Amino acid sequence: MGEVKHLVVAKFKEGVAVEETLQGMAQLVSTMDMVKSFEWGTEMLGEEMLRQGFTHVFILTFNNGEDLASYLTHPSHTNFIGTFQAALENALVFDFPSVVIKPPA
Amino acid sequence: MGEVKHLVVAKFKEGVAVEETLQGMAQLVSTMDMVKSFEWGTEMLGEEMLRQGFTHVFILTFNNGEDLASYLTHPSHTNFIGTFQAALENALVFDFPSVVIKPPA
Numbered sequence: 001m002g003e004v005k006h007l008v009v010a011k012f013k014e015g016v017a018v019e020e021t022l023q024g025m026a027q028l029v030s031t032m033d034m035v036k037s038f039e040w041g042t043e044m045l046g047e048e049m050l051r052q053g054f055t056h057v058f059i060l061t062f063n064n065g066e067d068l069a070s071y072l073t074h075p076s077h078t079n080f081i082g083t084f085q086a087a088l089e090n091a092l093v094f095d096f097p098s099v100v101i102k103p104p105a
Numbered sequence: 106m107g108e109v110k111h112l113v114v115a116k117f118k119e120g121v122a123v124e125e126t127l128q129g130m131a132q133l134v135s136t137m138d139m140v141k142s143f144e145w146g147t148e149m150l151g152e153e154m155l156r157q158g159f160t161h162v163f164i165l166t167f168n169n170g171e172d173l174a175s176y177l178t179h180p181s182h183t184n185f186i187g188t189f190q191a192a193l194e195n196a197l198v199f200d201f202p203s204v205v206i207k208p209p210a
Contacts, residue, residue: 005146007162009114009197026206037209041110041201044170057112057199059164061209065149092114092197094162096146101131104142104166 003036004068006060007094011053016087018056025058028080034067035060053090061098068095108141109173111165112199116158121192123161130163133185139172140165158195166203173200 012018022040029038040058062068071077085091117123127145134143145163167173176182190196 004149005162007112009199029207035207037205038207039203039205041199041203043199043201044109045173045200052197054197054199057110057201068150092157092159094114094146094148094159095150096148096162098144098146100142100144102134102140102143 002064002100003098004062004065005094005096005098006062006068006071007092007096008058009054009092009094010056010058010088011090012055012087013089018087021084021087024080024083028076029060031076032071032074034062034070034074036063036067037061054092065097107169107205108203109167109170110199110201110203111167111173111176112197112201113163114159114197114199115161115163115193116195117160117192118194123192126189126192129185129188133181134165136181137176137179139167139175139179141168141172142166159197170202 012021025040026038029035038058038060040056042056043054060071062071117126130145131143134140143163143165145161147161148159165176167176
């Protein structure tokens with residue numbers, strides 16, 4: 001098995017300081033060596049997303065399932081999750097081994 | 106603006122030939138030069154996803170928003186979308202400029 005991704009699609013509560021949450025997440029990830037890469041973004045086109053109110057996507061990449069498991073169970077992560085969940089109205093979480101059909105050139 | 110991602114989270118209908126749909130998608134992407142990379146996966150952990158029944162995640166990466174737009178409006182894509190949507194019970198679609206907080210080492 002190759003890389004494993006941890007994907008979170010989020011809808012923040014009204015009035016939440018989203019920037020602060022994003023900074024907290026960036027800080028968390030910077031201290032966690034088992035996180036291979038981290039990127040995020042906000043919706044720019046999709047009507048689906050706008051309809052259901054999801055606005056943010058977060059993608060963390062790990063070298064393998066063991067690194068993902070050690071991240072998910074790490075105290076820094078579990079502490080952060082409390083703050084993060086308090087800021088969210090709704091979220092979807094997906095963990096999946098990445099099957100690369102077309103690698104970047 | 107850097108890379109732009111097109112993310113689809115899908116729940117297939119019961120009895121659908123998922124493998125055929127995946128092959129069709131791989132074939133489509135292989136013919137579309139503006140798609141920089143393509144990966145997908147199936148859920149392995151998340152209770153959220155299992156609860157809501159989403160099982161597959163597809164991530165296409167483009168160099169910029171223009172390449173994404175040319176993909177979305179390409180006849181090969183719009184043709185494929187008909188087949189794809191017929192196989193789906195539910196889907197979320199997200200298009201977002203990727204903000205890289207932690208690049209791969």
